[in-house]
Amino acid sequence: MNSRVIFSLVFVGLGLIIAATPSNTTKAYKLTAEELLEEAYSRNQYISPDEVADLLINKDPAFLLIDVRDQDEYEKYSLPNSINIPLTNLLAEEWEAYLDQDIRLNVFYSNGSLKANEAWMITRQLGYENNYVLEGGLNYWAETIMNPEKPSSTSPNEEFAKYDFRKGASMALGGGALVGSAGGNKPSAKPKIASRPKKKRAAGGC
Amino acid sequence: MGPLVINEIISANTNLLIAFLIGIGFGFVLESSGFSSSRKLAGVFYGYDTVVLKVFFTAAITAMIGLLFMSLFGWIDLDLIYINPTYVPSAIAGGAIMGAGFIFGGFCPGTSFCSAAIGKIDAIVFIGGLFIGILIFAEGYSLWEGFYKAGFKGIPKLSESLGLTDGLLAFGVIIAAIGMFYVGEWAEKKFPREEY
Structure with a gap:
């Protein structure tokens, strides 16, 4: 067979494979335990209360506060414009679009930083990006900003x-x-x- | 894993070294496919020689398929690949200037350096023109800055604006390329030139 025909057939074949593959399998991969440990130790996931206050005051549209405490705690007191995703519901399907995205900056917060860190770690392990933790949580927020x-x-x-x-x-x-x-x-x-x-x-x- | 530099798997210097080696390979292929002849490039516009079209389109679809498969295997994060941002008026004007230069001179920037390297005088003159163009653009920048930066569209992807997946669009491009190769070879037979 003519070599041009063979090359054309190879390209068409590869094209068919790539066309038939769902594109979401090309998503970023998950982290290994070592990589996660390294990230957690680098403390890059923390956002200081000052940064959060600045984003809040400037009404930055690409910024979302997520309260990971229980619902009654959220109802008692929460930061302005925050949404409530209790840690126990973190993996519910309805929240996936909020957590796995590359447009907004999400900031988890809880009373301290323990629960928020747990949420960050779980989402990070899933390979989600743009999720951060309010440094020191609401306690430190009250101390520094309020x-x-x-x-x-x-x-x-x-x-x-x-x-x-x-x-x-x-x-x-x-x-x-x-x-x-x-x-x-x-x-x-x-x-x-x-x-x-x-x-x-x-x-x-x- | 990839891109290697962004993820700091290799250093910026190693990156330059790799670019240097790829550049040598690129120049070698250009020269050995006869791209250092300006008549070969002009041939695309007259139809007697469409090697340029075939080589560059083959390179494009090879790279496209390669990237999509590497992304599929998780070897590269396509979100971190640089795509030129789109400025509509400057893209049109730049394309027209580049195309006119292509027909007049018979070179594109890459092939002009390639054939200057083997001592072709027309290529050296072409490079001189290229630098004059750069000089005019840079010195008169304040005059066309507004035009240059008008119509910013971000980095739109054809697949996104058509609502197709990347893979489906890639398949369409492959089919179009093969169709173009067929038309090119037909043109070569239709407008033959004895010697050039």
């Missing part, structure tokens, strides 16, 4: 900027009393919120 501690007068300016930001955030998010820092109404610079570096695509071209 009732920020005033820095001592000898503290560096960044401390005051951070304090002002937290005070402002606390007001915006419905917490503690309103007292300005260090006297004077001078608006101080907003502390820099380090944004999470995204994985870059491989650069290339012709």
Whole structure:
């Protein structure tokens, strides 16, 4: 047979195989236990309360808070715009689309960080990305954002900027009393919120 | 596993080394398939020689099938592969300029360097023109910056806009390529040229 015909048939055959394969099998793979351990130890899954407050105040649409505590706890108190996925229901089918996606940044929170970490670990083990954990949970949130501690007068300016930001955030998010820092109404610079570096695509071209 | 650099399996320097080796292979294939003759490239537009079309389309469908199968086997994460972002007006203008240069000069950027390497004077002149073009673009950047960045469409994929799976679109492209090869060979017979 003519070699052109053979090549054409090979390509058509391979094309047929790839056309008949469901594309969702090409999804990312799961992590091994070692990889998961390494990730957990790198603490990269944590997002600080300041970052979360900044995202909340800016009403970032690509950001979702997920409360993994029980429903009654969620009803008693929860962060603004958060949804409730109790840890026991984490694997329910209705939540899969929320957890396995690559558009939004999900942040799990619980009272401490234990339950949120469990949720993160389970979803990470499944190979899901973009799920993070609120560092220190609601307890630390209350300490830093809702009732920020005033820095001592000898503290560096960044401390005051951070304090002002937290005070402002606390007001915006419905917490503690309103007292300005260090006297004077001078608006101080907003502390820099380090944004999470995204994985870059491989650069290339012709 | 892949892409190797992104997942830090190989370093950026190793990546350059691999690119260097692939580049040598690419140049070798270009030269040995006769791409360093500008008449061969111009032949696509006149129909007497469609080797360029066949070689590049074969390369494209080979790479396409390879990537899709590697993704299927979990060897590469296609989400991390670089795709040029689409800017509609600059894509049209750039395509027209490139196409005109292709017909006038008989080279594309890659083949011009390939044939300059074997000492062809027309290729060296072509490269000179290429640098003049780069200079004009860079120096006058403020003049066409607005046009250059207009019509940003992100990175749309043909399969997504048609609502097909990647595999199905790949199959369609293969069929189209084979049809094009057939038409190309027909044209070669229809518009033969004795010597070029």
